[in-house]
Amino acid sequence: MRYRSVAVGLTLAAASGIAAFALTSAAAGNSAAAPASEAKNWTPARTAWGDPDFQGVWRYEAAIALERPSRFAGRELLTDEEVARSEQQEKEQESKRLAGEEGEAVGRRSVAESPIRGNEYNSFWQDHGRPRKVYRQTSLITDPRDGQIPYTPDAQKADARTAARYGVGPYESYLDPDTGERCLTDGVTGMMWQGPNGGHNRIVQSPGYVTILHEEYRDRRIIPVDGRPHNGIRQWFGDAVGRWDGDTLVVDTTNFVDRTNYEWASIWTRPSETLHLVERFRRTDADTLEYTITVEDPQTFVKPWTAVIPISRLPDGTQIFEYACHEGNYAMPNLLSGARAEAGKKAASR
Amino acid sequence: MPTPLRRALIVIAAAVAVGGAVWTQVPSTSRGGDDPYKAPRTADGKPDFSGVWQALNTANYDIQAHAARPALALIPAPPRTGIAGLGRATPIDLPAPAVRPLGAVGAVPAGEGVVEGNEIPYQPWAAAQKKENLEHWLERDPEIKCFMPGVPRATYMPYPFQILQSSDVILMAYEFAGATRTIHMNSVGNSPSQSWMGWSRGHWEGETLVVDVTDFNDSTWFDRAGNFHSDALHIVERYTAVSPYHLMYEVTVEDPKVFTRPWKMQMPLYRRFEKDKRILEYKCVEFVEEALYGHLGVIDPATGRANK
Amino acid sequence: MRTKLTVWLAGLGIVIACVPVWAHHAFAAEFDAKKPIKLRGTIAKMEWINPHTWIHIDVKKPNGKVERWMIEGGPPNALYRRGFTKDSLPLGIEIVVEGFQAKDGSMRGNGRDLTFPDGRKLFLGSSGTGAPLDGREGKER
Numbered sequence: 093m094r095y096r097s098v099a100v101g102l103t104l105a106a107a108s109g110i111a112a113f114a115l116t117s118a119a120a121g122n123s124a125a126a127p128a129s130e131a132k133n134w135t136p137a138r139t140a141w142g143d144p145d146f147q148g149v150w151r152y153e154a155a156i157a158l159e160r161p162s163r164f165a166g167r168e169l170l171t172d173e174e175v176a177r178s179e180q181q182e183k184e185q186e187s188k189r190l191a192g193e194e195g196e197a198v199g200r201r202s203v204a205e206s207p208i209r210g211n212e213y214n215s216f217w218q219d220h221g222r223p224r225k226v227y228r229q230t231s232l233i234t235d236p237r238d239g240q241i242p243y244t245p246d247a248q249k250a251d252a253r254t255a256a257r258y259g260v261g262p263y264e265s266y267l268d269p270d271t272g273e274r275c276l277t278d279g280v281t282g283m284m285w286q287g288p289n290g291g292h293n294r295i296v297q298s299p300g301y302v303t304i305l306h307e308e309y310r311d312r313r314i315i316p317v318d319g320r321p322h323n324g325i326r327q328w329f330g331d332a333v334g335r336w337d338g339d340t341l342v343v344d345t346t347n348f349v350d351r352t353n354y355e356w357a358s359i360w361t362r363p364s365e366t367l368h369l370v371e372r373f374r375r376t377d378a379d380t381l382e383y384t385i386t387v388e389d390p391q392t393f394v395k396p397w398t399a400v401i402p403i404s405r406l407p408d409g410t411q412i413f414e415y416a417c418h419e420g421n422y423a424m425p426n427l428l429s430g431a432r433a434e435a436g437k438k439a440a441s442r
Numbered sequence: 443m444p445t446p447l448r449r450a451l452i453v454i455a456a457a458v459a460v461g462g463a464v465w466t467q468v469p470s471t472s473r474g475g476d477d478p479y480k481a482p483r484t485a486d487g488k489p490d491f492s493g494v495w496q497a498l499n500t501a502n503y504d505i506q507a508h509a510a511r512p513a514l515a516l517i518p519a520p521p522r523t524g525i526a527g528l529g530r531a532t533p534i535d536l537p538a539p540a541v542r543p544l545g546a547v548g549a550v551p552a553g554e555g556v557v558e559g560n561e562i563p564y565q566p567w568a569a570a571q572k573k574e575n576l577e578h579w580l581e582r583d584p585e586i587k588c589f590m591p592g593v594p595r596a597t598y599m600p601y602p603f604q605i606l607q608s609s610d611v612i613l614m615a616y617e618f619a620g621a622t623r624t625i626h627m628n629s630v631g632n633s634p635s636q637s638w639m640g641w642s643r644g645h646w647e648g649e650t651l652v653v654d655v656t657d658f659n660d661s662t663w664f665d666r667a668g669n670f671h672s673d674a675l676h677i678v679e680r681y682t683a684v685s686p687y688h689l690m691y692e693v694t695v696e697d698p699k700v701f702t703r704p705w706k707m708q709m710p711l712y713r714r715f716e717k718d719k720r721i722l723e724y725k726c727v728e729f730v731e732e733a734l735y736g737h738l739g740v741i742d743p744a745t746g747r748a749n750k
Numbered sequence: 751m752r753t754k755l756t757v758w759l760a761g762l763g764i765v766i767a768c769v770p771v772w773a774h775h776a777f778a779a780e781f782d783a784k785k786p787i788k789l790r791g792t793i794a795k796m797e798w799i800n801p802h803t804w805i806h807i808d809v810k811k812p813n814g815k816v817e818r819w820m821i822e823g824g825p826p827n828a829l830y831r832r833g834f835t836k837d838s839l840p841l842g843i844e845i846v847v848e849g850f851q852a853k854d855g856s857m858r859g860n861g862r863d864l865t866f867p868d869g870r871k872l873f874l875g876s877s878g879t880g881a882p883l884d885g886r887e888g889k890e891r
Binding site for chain 2: 139140141263265268274277321327328329409412414424428431432
């Protein structure tokens, strides 16, 4: 998912009972966020077999960009004023969305200004029925401190290339659209907070396992928490092993396949054989999961980076639904047909 | 006869009786005589079916009893007479050109079938449709395109699947195409739409997990032999542990648009008890793109040359 | 992407929250921004699939001919969670579609703006308060 990082407003959403995410100094690879003094030491309920219970359907409901927008350079947190303003705006935009308004009123550019990017469909397709949440973080990335992805020079070029060719092409074969457009996956790295439908994840626990069902692409991670070792078989989602560290679930994932030569909507999610993820899941209250991910891959990043994402629990009874993307991928043949038509026109006009 | 030996013989006789009864009755908790097997319990007192399981039969080729076949896609055998210069003709249909190089890898092994009574009660139009499906297997079988296999085909595809039991839901995680089913064990609303894997509601009847599946689309097949259904399909599955390593799986199939009456399939499921056994990824979409889209773009990646 | 746009909007004094744009949609590769369409047709078929629904409409041309158009919509799952279902848009209903036509000139387009003939947008509001399938829990088959 490509986030257009325009100005971001964040707030301390104390009213909704969400813990503040203060940023401690982030040593490399360490989880940076610790609860501020306002957040109590909340203990999750237990499953019937005694593991901390994280079950339910979760969604990332804020609008914090992954990388800190230049507008907030040097600032890790927003002021209370900015936060209050953003909260108000989110409420207003939500009620306008429900009333059928489009464009600036609901946080999008106007159709006249941008008929294609950002206005492909009415807002009702993406309205989740409640306003987005506002947090104080100016970026999800907490380490490095500048909030930017520490790309290698080659990966930086790859990122720029991806942005430049998006929607432009060339689209000569099925290899040219990105992995999401091919109905493969968006990768693991952004799975807990991203997705074309808003990033829904259902966590199901059973003795010895934590299973994460991601709605988009029906991505699935069955994570053993019984202390077994990595099994060494390379997969798109790698080989994950988890363990409980008190009330925190720690997951270590290695043994990814190399798919760096595919197009990815976001370079930072692409798996390579040297990708290594360490994730920490901590339920900070009934409605919030604090998700911390440290991403290490010398092929893409000059050093590991860490992001902290506050994820919200949806009401009991919320379902995630089947995602039959490949089964109905009209976009692929349409896209290829469009490219052939264009190529034909160019040839004819010579 | 000494008592321990007598006891041992009774146990052996009972085991033989159970083994012999596999195909003729579903183990039930109310069966008289020998104690039926009772699975260990989960933390909330339900039979525990957690683990990795796999069917071991040829149902995915053909759910009915079948002799071995030369290939999954066939061209009819040439007539015995009428070929100039040929002294005799092959008595069997021949593999279609597209699958011929696969040789024995592409052939169909014999199998006893899993359908009770071996008859699928198609309505007349549907019997003809099945035959046509089989003849056009290569273009029509959704398995070839890495489409989700539906229920119950997902259960008896030749790959392991995992049962993960939580209190509210039971997940069935399949390898093929990464298909997953969420079986709702508490009350749940209706499905908002049709789906490939259906909408599953489960409950316990003693030792048996009963799953009621509805809201299918019409796009899956039951096997590679063209057996199909409509969007009126209604499936009831029954899973019962008959030993620490076996589940007995029984399926009732109902589809008033296609069949004249409900019918059943039955088969054992075997526990994959290797240490730390996991199910693995089978993300086959990537494997079928060349077949589906290679010829549609400006260039074909398989050859690097322009498509005409 | 990160810098230019940010500065411009900051200058406008607008605090616009980061909107996840429709990624995985090489839109410009499929549809042509130079070929706007506005169609009025009745729904013949609706495919509730991800990540794009597809609405097939019958459009009656002035000469009496009926054309079957395929219109690409957004993903259905958020609608499901707000209580809409596959029966929420019955066949035969008339809708107005504004968008762009397919690049290859075929009878396909994106449904950027989907409304009823009176101008109301489809799928407006939630069936309840945003809680999933409001009122539908507990309905056993």
